[in-house]
Amino acid sequence: MPGALQILVYERQQKVYSDSFESGSVELGRQRDSKEALYVAQRQPGRARVAIAQLNEDTVSREHALIEPLPDGRIRICNRSAKVSIRLxxxxxxxxxxxxxxxxxxxxxxxxxxxxxxxxxFGSGLMLRSLKETPPAPGTVTLGGSGRFASLTLSGALSRNAIRNEQMEEILRWLQTIMEVLQAAASSSDFFRYAAQAIVEVVGLDRGCVLLLQDGEWVPQFTHTASHVNPNAPWSPSQQILTMVRKEKRTFWQSPDAVSMDETPSLAGVETVVASPILNPQGEVIGAIYGDCRHESQLPESPEVSRIEAMLVELLARGVAVGLARMEQEQAAVAARVQFEQFFTPELSRQLALQPNLLEGRDCEVTLLFCDVRGFSRISERLGPAGTVAWVSHVMSTLSDCVL
Structure with missing residues (x-):
């Protein structure tokens, strides 16, 4: 594993311990006896131990978690306790x-x-989590061999009681909201609003925002606030989170149970946050979907973002990416059609706009019609620029009908 393994311990949102381990496994647990020092690493070749809880804290076992480094930026967690679980x-x-x-x-x-x-x-000490994979760019097909297929069908999950009916109904309502955003991305220009609204309704956050990168700056396109939030209150997204999203091209999130008190200024006061990149067809980050909940929120407790909610937010970001790609294609098609209609018939212009490769050079047999317009200079002087373009377009239409 490249780099040392860094372990940070937090209690009541305060960092109480931080240390790095170059190699080998690390065991965490409570004191074996009153003589064992608290938060002091006991290092042996290939192994280390840290007591992170006092002797009387029975919610932590004496030998509780064994952390083993693995290749490719992964670890194995072994629960060595006889009866106490580890929350993931x-x-x-x-x-x-x-x-x-x-x-x-x-x-x-x-x-x-x-x-x-x-x-x-990894640095920064932020209590952030992230999805492992970069989302595919718009127009990219990832089915088959990507590990994205579910390992269990819906009927199988229900028959094995892996998902209760109530949970399944909630998941389907989430997916209905996602589908509304995807439909908007395919048929209207309101997908910014739908996406910002969905991140509030699906995840339960105070604010949802769609931002685009313009000249290196994050510019909000639409912000939606929950009904209990003052929409006019000062607010700005965390630049730290957005920087990481842009750099890593992945979805990041932070939940209330993982808030660090030594956070950067842009994360000060943020309890829950999630952000996912918006990619262009070339796989470059051109924007982000962002949502958060602040300490001053009027909710009884801040919502907890899990991997499931993070994946749903990523789906929203992909929907916005599809909408932006569609708008770009439509604008390019309109511009090309306007240019073609100056010289070709409307029918041929539509065909060239849909198949611009028809104008690319290639070897083939063609029929040519050579024509010279008599008195062109004299006529164009009389008609002027606009009239000349319209006249030439009419002439080209007539000649095209002779050839096609």
């Missing part, structure tokens, strides 16, 4: 005696301690 970032529990592999950066919870594991070079 997606809200699931790693039962006693079980293990799992996670992508870095990763966040786990032991008792009331939140533990972030990351590569030291």
């Amino acid at each position: 970032a997606d809200g699931s529990d790693l039962k006693a005696g079980n293990s799992t592999e996670l992508d870095l950066p990763a966040v786990i919870t032991l008792g009331n301690k939140t533990v972030r594991i990351q590569l030291e070079e």
Whole structure:
């Protein structure tokens, strides 16, 4: 694994421990006895141990989490406790005696301690999570071999009680909202508004915003606020999050259980945040969908963003990307058609706009009609520029009918 493994421990949103480990596994747990120092790494060849909880904190076992580095920026978490689970970032529990592999950066919870594991070079100390993959660019087909197919059908999930009917109904309502955004992206120019509104309704955040990159600056295109939020209150998205989205081309999020108190100024006061990149057909970041919830929110408690909500926000971003690509194609087609209609018939202009490759050079047999307009200079002087263009267009239409 490139770089040292950095472990940060938070208690009540305060960072209480941070250290780096060059190699080997790291064990986390509570004190074995009153003599064992708290938050002091005991290092041995290939292995280290840190007591992160006091002896009387029975929500953490003496030997609780074993963290093993793996290749390609991953780790294995082994729950060595006999009875206490480890809470994972997606809200699931790693039962006693079980293990799992996670992508870095990763966040786990032991008792009331939140533990972030990351590569030291990741930096910033932000309690951020991210989706592993970069979303595909508009027009890119990723089916087959991409690992995006579900491993369980809906009927299989329901028959195995993996998903309750109520949960399935909620997921389907989410998907209906996503589909409305995708339909708007394919047929109207209101998809900015639909996307910003959806991130508030689907995730339950205070604000949703669609931003585009213009001359290196993030420019909001549409912002939607929840009904309990003052739309005129001062607000701006976190530049730190947007910078990471632009650099990594991935979706990032932060939940209330992972808020760091040593955050950057642009994240000050942010409890929950999620942002996903908007890509152009070339795979470049041209914008982002962003939503957050602040400390001053009037909600009883800030919503928790899991991997599922992050994936739904990414779907929204892909819908906006499709809409932008459609608008760009339509604008290019209109511009080409206007240019073609100056010299060709409307029918031929439409065909050339739809198939611009017809104008590309290639070897083929053609029929040519040579024609010279008598008195062209004299006539064009009399008609003027606009009249000449219209006249030439009429002449070309007549000649095209003779050839086609």
